[in-house]
Amino acid sequence: MDGFRTTRFGGGFVKEDVLSYLSELNSKIEYLEMELKRADIPIPESCKFGSEVGVLRTTRIGSGFVKEDVLTYLDALNSKIRILEDEIERNNL
Secondary structure, eight states: OOOOOOOSOOOOOOOHHHHHHHHHHHHHHHHHHHHHTTTTTOOOOGGGGOOOOOOOOOOOSSSSSSSSHHHHHHHHHHHHHHHHHHHHTTOOO
């Protein structure tokens, strides 16, 4: 995904909520990757792509992020987290 489109007339997610949520997910990914590296375990190939929080609010008038863009990216981040957690569990870390 190249980026998030913004909404003009509402129906998207509030930008601040999205950015905060993404920051927390990326922090979790960094921590999990660090745990694997510390144990000298390679990061799974399926986690190598480009670059539990509150609710994402929707916008009413616009200037939020398009829901489909956000949900697609969140799915990718959550998948990466699951893969990393499974790798850590499989290696008894």
